[in-house]
Amino acid sequence: MHTPASMVTGIVFAPLGLVLVFTAAITPQWREGQARLGGVGRAVGGAKGAELLLLRSDGLWESCLQVAHSELRECWPVSGPYQRDARVRAAQGLVLSSLFLCGAGIVLASIGLRCWTETPLRNVAGAGGLLVALGGVLGLAALGIYTHHLQELGVELASTMSEFQGLNIHKLPSLTLRPAGSLYFGWVGAWVQVLGGVALLFGFRRPQCPSCPKRADTERAEAYEVSY
Template identity: 25%
Template structure:
């Protein structure tokens, strides 16, 4: 039996969202600071939750390990570290649980197990969205030793996309677990409905009354006389064909024309 579409949707979106969340967690580009005073105009300060790097656009050089105690001392940084790492671990555990219920070598998938995996994947997406949204909300108010123009980094965008994909994938698995569906919209046949159908009595054939043609003719005919009156009257009949008379008294020799 092929895997239902809801489970395929969840099993595809969950790993894709995990890869995007991993990139958002590791890469040091949650916030970019450009046009810094006293520094080259092509220099960009890229700040993440684990490291800070100074990159130059013209030479493509990047120097990481920059120190900024005021930036890493903010409350959002340790909270984002914990939630992002927890989201990655919960996503992996949810995918492992969902795989046990989605595996295709069974006749039917286990919707309870796959639904539990979907709940874990959904929660991991929520844990990703919380620090990303919080960081975006206070992105301009986070203090730093370097001043300049502040822009959103690509890690924020990848984190939003990854978290939304995990939420959608987990929600699809949870929807498939709902008992109100009964299995019909998933290409299956409900076991309860099958058992009830097998125990029901066979259908009783209906009796079909065939109308009597002779009775209908005699009763519903529009002719003012009946069939019996037709038999009593004397109508002229066709005469029978006349038989050829053959005279056997005359004996003659047969000719070829007679043969």
């Protein structure tokens, strides 16, 4: 089998990037912050008036609130101003489009590689690489929009949080939100997608190497004289 190294690199990088972006999309750690509460109704372990450290995290589809150093944690689907924010909706749409294009590109590239034959379908593999690279670009666009406006996106508490384990939390104190782990996973995954797609794009170009099979040149013929 004579598969170019660039195509092999691309078919390895593309699924890796897809997994990383998918992991980022489904986890609620795109941004996180913490706030201290003093004198809440009932603290962990029954102590009253104790100061608690709340850990807040938001993703594209889920938000979570946890009391530090305890098992008290609640997650809920994004809602309120955060959910309705056009920038969050844009990031959601771009990430879903990125996953779809990358998945379709991997399928095309796998067909183009044709591991069961001697030579790959270069045009098919290259078209798959184009879709993978485009998916990575859409992922980068979603991450760029979210990161740039991270501090401006709203913060919404679930209605059940005021009764959550007896904690009287009606208003979350001001907190500074910062990028979290899922966002970094997304950045790495999107760039890996772009690199994998670019590597597959080299499949459009026929390699020049002694070991590659060469087609017989049927069009070239030698001119000679014919004697009558």
